[in-house]
Amino acid sequence: MVTLPVVNAASLAHEAVKPRSWHVEDLIPGNTVTLLNGDGGTGKSLLALQLAVATCSDGYWAGRKPEQGRVIYLGAEDDIEELHRRLVDICADAAIDLESLHDLDIVPLAGRDALLAVPARKTNVLEQTPLFSRLEERVSDFKPAFVVLDTLSDLFGGEENQxxxxxxxxxxxxxxxLDHGVTILLLAHPSLTGMSSGSGLSGSTAWNNSVRSRLYLERIKDSDGKETDTEMRVLTTKKANYTKTGTEIRLNWHQGVFKAAQGKSSLSDIAAQAKAERVFMSLLAAFTREGRNVSESTGHAYAPKKFADxxxxxxxxxxxxxKAMSNLFAKGAIQMETVGPASRHTRRIVAVQTRE
Structure with missing residues (x-):
C-alpha cells in the first residue's frame, strides 16, 4: 500500500533550519545528483577522479576545497590500468602517497555489463538491476560521502530521449x-546539438531538468570553432538551483592533471584571445612566405599594425x-631572429619550430 507523506507547514515553526550542504561550494550541492557533461576526450573522467582523490585526502579541486569523506568511483569507460596511471599522476601533483588512499574505492567496469537500470519488459518503467543493488549495498557498508558514476551511456539502459x-x-x-546521505556526480557525453550550441545537453531536456546542478567541461575554441590551446579547458555551471549559473573556472592540463588557472577571464574573452593568437600565427606564416618581415618594435614593420591592416x-x-603577440612570446611560440649582413642586419619575428 502506498502512503502519502504529509508534513504540516506549521510543524516546522520550531524546527531549526538546516544549512544547505555543498560537496563543492557553488558547484556541487550535497546529497543530490550533479550532472557533468563533457565532450569525448575532454578530460571529464580525469577531472572527476581528481575530485575523488581531493575528497578523501583533504585536498583541493578546481581551486576549491570539497567536503571530506570516503569515495566510490564507478568507472565503466577506463580499465584499472588506466585509472592506476591517472592516480599516480594525481598523487604526484598533490604530494600524497597512493598507498594512503584507503578511503577511495574503485569499481572498474570497463568491458563489463554496467547497467544500473533498464526498462521493465514491454513497459516504459525503469527497474534497477542486480548491479544497482550491489552498489547500494557497498554504499551502505562503506558509507561514502561522494560517488562518481562514469558514464551515463554505460549505466542507463533506457533511451536518453525518453x-x-x-x-x-x-x-x-x-x-x-537521500537514503544514504551521499552526493553523486554523474558523467555524460553531450549530443552533437549540445556541443554545437554550447549547452552541453544530451538527449531529453529532462536530464537537465531533473538534476539540481549541471556542469559542462569544454575546450576553448575561437569564434570560428577552431581550438588553439589543447591544454586549456573551461568548467561552467549550466544549471544551478542554489546559486548563480554561468560560473566559469579555467583549467590547464599539466603533467597528467588539471589545475585551476589564474585570472577570471570569461569564456568569450578566452575565445577572443585564442582567435587573435591563431590569426597572428597564420598571418606571420603568410608574411614570411611573402618575404615581408614584421617586428615587435613600433615602426613601419610593427606586427600588430601590419596584421590589423x-x-x-x-x-x-x-x-x-x-596582446596576442605578448602571449605568444611568453608561451615560446614566437621569437626574434636577426637576418641580413652585419652592416645591414634587421630583426624579425619568426615562429618557433616544434619537434615532432
Whole structure:
C-alpha cells in the first residue's frame, strides 16, 4: 500500500533550519545528483577522479576545497590500468602517497555489463538491476560521502530521449543520495546539438531538468570553432538551483592533471584571445612566405599594425594582436631572429619550430 507523506507547514515553526550542504561550494550541492557533461576526450573522467582523490585526502579541486569523506568511483569507460596511471599522476601533483588512499574505492567496469537500470519488459518503467543493488549495498557498508558514476551511456539502459525514463533514472539515483546521505556526480557525453550550441545537453531536456546542478567541461575554441590551446579547458555551471549559473573556472592540463588557472577571464574573452593568437600565427606564416618581415618594435614593420591592416585579419584589432603577440612570446611560440649582413642586419619575428 502506498502512503502519502504529509508534513504540516506549521510543524516546522520550531524546527531549526538546516544549512544547505555543498560537496563543492557553488558547484556541487550535497546529497543530490550533479550532472557533468563533457565532450569525448575532454578530460571529464580525469577531472572527476581528481575530485575523488581531493575528497578523501583533504585536498583541493578546481581551486576549491570539497567536503571530506570516503569515495566510490564507478568507472565503466577506463580499465584499472588506466585509472592506476591517472592516480599516480594525481598523487604526484598533490604530494600524497597512493598507498594512503584507503578511503577511495574503485569499481572498474570497463568491458563489463554496467547497467544500473533498464526498462521493465514491454513497459516504459525503469527497474534497477542486480548491479544497482550491489552498489547500494557497498554504499551502505562503506558509507561514502561522494560517488562518481562514469558514464551515463554505460549505466542507463533506457533511451536518453525518453523524458519519463530520464526522470526515473535521476530519481533512482536521488533516492540513493537521500537514503544514504551521499552526493553523486554523474558523467555524460553531450549530443552533437549540445556541443554545437554550447549547452552541453544530451538527449531529453529532462536530464537537465531533473538534476539540481549541471556542469559542462569544454575546450576553448575561437569564434570560428577552431581550438588553439589543447591544454586549456573551461568548467561552467549550466544549471544551478542554489546559486548563480554561468560560473566559469579555467583549467590547464599539466603533467597528467588539471589545475585551476589564474585570472577570471570569461569564456568569450578566452575565445577572443585564442582567435587573435591563431590569426597572428597564420598571418606571420603568410608574411614570411611573402618575404615581408614584421617586428615587435613600433615602426613601419610593427606586427600588430601590419596584421590589423591586412585583409586576412578576420576582424582582429591592433590591440588584440598586440596582446596576442605578448602571449605568444611568453608561451615560446614566437621569437626574434636577426637576418641580413652585419652592416645591414634587421630583426624579425619568426615562429618557433616544434619537434615532432
Amino acid at each position: 523524458r519519463a525514463q530520464a526522470r526515473q533514472f535521476i530519481s533512482l539515483l536521488r533516492g540513493l543520495c 591586412d585583409s586576412r585579419a578576420e576582424g582582429v584589432t591592433r590591440n588584440e594582436f598586440k
